[in-house]
Amino acid sequence: MQEFPVNCNLPSLSTTDESGREVRILQISDEWTIVCVMNNLIRNIFLPNFQIISIEIHRKNTAKECSVSGELIITQQGFQVFQKKFSQFFEAAKSCAVMDSGISLNYSPQLWFQGFVKISDAREKQQVCLGNEESKLKIELKSLEGLSNDFERLLHPESSCPADITLKCNGVSITAHKTILSARSPVFAAMFAHQMKESLKNEVDITDIDESTLRALLKYIYTGKISNLTVDSAAELLFAADQRQLQDLKAVCSHYLKDALSPQNVWKILVLGDMYSADLKTFAVDYICNNCGEFSVIEKTEEWKQLRKERQDLAMELLESLVKYREGKKKH
Numbered sequence: 001m002q003e004f005p006v007n008c009n010l011p012s013l014s015t016t017d018e019s020g021r022e023v024r025i026l027q028i029s030d031e032w033t034i035v036c037v038m039n040n041l042i043r044n045i046f047l048p049n050f051q052i053i054s055i056e057i058h059r060k061n062t063a064k065e066c067s068v069s070g071e072l073i074i075t076q077q078g079f080q081v082f083q084k085k086f087s088q089f090f091e092a093a094k095s096c097a098v099m100d101s102g103i104s105l106n107y108s109p110q111l112w113f114q115g116f117v118k119i120s121d122a123r124e125k126q127q128v129c130l131g132n133e134e135s136k137l138k139i140e141l142k143s144l145e146g147l148s149n150d151f152e153r154l155l156h157p158e159s160s161c162p163a164d165i166t167l168k169c170n171g172v173s174i175t176a177h178k179t180i181l182s183a184r185s186p187v188f189a190a191m192f193a194h195q196m197k198e199s200l201k202n203e204v205d206i207t208d209i210d211e212s213t214l215r216a217l218l219k220y221i222y223t224g225k226i227s228n229l230t231v232d233s234a235a236e237l238l239f240a241a242d243q244r245q246l247q248d249l250k251a252v253c254s255h256y257l258k259d260a261l262s263p264q265n266v267w268k269i270l271v272l273g274d275m276y277s278a279d280l281k282t283f284a285v286d287y288i289c290n291n292c293g294e295f296s297v298i299e300k301t302e303e304w305k306q307l308r309k310e311r312q313d314l315a316m317e318l319l320e321s322l323v324k325y326r327e328g329k330k331k332h
Contacts, residue, residue: 217244220249290325
């Protein structure tokens with residue numbers, strides 16, 4: 001078995017792979033690479049704004065079968081923004097595997113990749129490793145569940161750990177802890193690290209979301225849990241998470257909205273994706289192309305007319321995608 005450490009930042013320059021995707025490559029050995037698939041949100045060569053939308057692992061020599069496992073952690077300024085344990089079996093002729101495709105992580109020169117990759121030649125070794133990993137994972141999950149429950153109790157007013165900040169929202173006061181808010185959100189961290197009025201008064205006025213969204217946001221910050229989501233509440237949480245740079249919560253909301261996508265809500269979700277999540281936007285565009293009929297039908301809908309009136313750039317982008325989709329169908 002070979003084991004390769006991962007401890008580096010992401011290259012600042014992108015390359016184009018054989019599929020025409022913009023990628024950035026981490027070389028972990030002569031044989032193996034980690035490939036981050038990028039999406040340029042602004043599409044301006046002079047002012048690019050990239051997001052990581054998928055992470056893959058690639059190999060050069062495809063002659064042999066092998067098993068690949070490991071863990072990848074991405075941090076930014078000391079805060080963990082991504083964590084993934086992975087295990088893949090590479091058949092002969094297979095050159096790459098997706099580690100995670102459901103992410104939406106803004107690129108920054110401060111992103112730091114840590115972890116390890118293990119390579120073994122036999123499927124049996126993978127099965128043994130998986131058995132050990134599953135046992136460890138069960139223990140870790142049980143421990144994390146207990147940790148999550150303990151932190152949730154900190155939100156209760158009768159908690160023995162006194163709060164040191166009050167969040168005011170629509171006439172309601174909710175107490176919290178600066179340290180926890182700062183550890184989870186770069187926005188809160190910046191607010192409390194400087195002599196801003198919120199830090200001096202130990203009060204924060206929350207005016208951009210309602211009380212129920214704030215309580216759901218705090219529950220996630222403290223516990224990593226979300227419950228009873230709807231399309232509307234997921235949309236509100238997606239906005240709240242974006243404003244506070246909670247990338248993992250954005251991914252949770254985006255995943256829920258993808259699962260909930262329907263002809264009735266796809267236009268709303270398309271706009272949400274355009275505003276907050278490139279991956280969600282792409283998913284909604286693909287859904288419209290595959291499920292909403294010809295453009296001659298779409299252009300007569302009120303949703304299209306409203307989109308063209310209020311978000312002209314997005315409407316044109318959707319139209320281009322529809323044209324490309326129809327042309328592709330004709331070729332086949």
